[in-house]
Amino acid sequence: MAGAGMRYGGTLVVQPVRNGLGLVALRPIAAGEVICHVRGRIVTAATVWGYWKRDRRRGENCFRFDADHYLDPEGEIGAYANHSCNPNARIVRGPRALWLHALRPIRRGEEVIHDYSTLLGADDVWTMRCNCGARQCRGVVANAGRLPASVLRDYRRREAVPRFILDTL
Ligand SMILES: [Zn+2]
Numbered sequence: 001m002a003g004a005g006m007r008y009g010g011t012l013v014v015q016p017v018r019n020g021l022g023l024v025a026l027r028p029i030a031a032g033e034v035i036c037h038v039r040g041r042i043v044t045a046a047t048v049w050g051y052w053k054r055d056r057r058r059g060e061n062c063f064r065f066d067a068d069h070y071l072d073p074e075g076e077i078g079a080y081a082n083h084s085c086n087p088n089a090r091i092v093r094g095p096r097a098l099w100l101h102a103l104r105p106i107r108r109g110e111e112v113i114h115d116y117s118t119l120l121g122a123d124d125v126w127t128m129r130c131n132c133g134a135r136q137c138r139g140v141v142a143n144a145g146r147l148p149a150s151v152l153r154d155y156r157r158r159e160a161v162p163r164f165i166l167d168t169l
Contacts, residue, residue: 006077008036012112014080018133022082022111029106035089038063038081038098040073048072060128063091063098064119066164071098083141084113086134090160091119103158116141118161121168145169 003021006014012035015024029035040063048070051059061079062070073079081100089112092099106112113132120126120143128141144152144165155161 003080006080008077012036012077014077017082017111019082019131021080022113023077023080025106025108025110025112028108029102029112031102031104033102035100035102035106035112036077038071038073038078038091038100039076040071040078040098042069042096043072044069059126064121064124064165065093065098067121067168082111082113082132083116083128083130084111084132084134085115085130085137085141086132087113087115087118087160089114090155090158091162092159093162093164103160115155115160117144117147118155119165120144121165123168 003014004016010026012023013026014021017024042065045068048059048062051062058074062072063078065071088102088104088106089100090103091114092101100112100114122143122145124143130137130139130141144161
């Protein structure tokens, strides 16, 4: 499969996981550690809308970046960052970049996963059926405003939802 074997230093490798390819830890990662820089191109919402029509997968892989922009990780390691309803990582935005930070300790060989809903603002209408396998799987990935109140509270406490997404709720 294209992308398999791609590495991020000695930290991550792209490997087959539960649903296609994913990011697997090559070493133990401590809670709070910066895991990787999510590289990509900053594109407009209109560009992402174009992806939806041509290539749904590429649209799904884009990370919300601000009110009007997304980060398109095509060809980079971020394109393999999968969703989970029980994430072990969160997205943090810097001035011109996104970063993955560990929410809890991650074992060597464990998949690094974040919750896509934490990057979907109230104006994001996109949804995805979820088959993440977590005990608390919600069955559907929708915007942060549709998270169960207890989950949103927990994510707020752990700063797992970026400010610009919270501002839309
Ligand atoms: Zn799920």
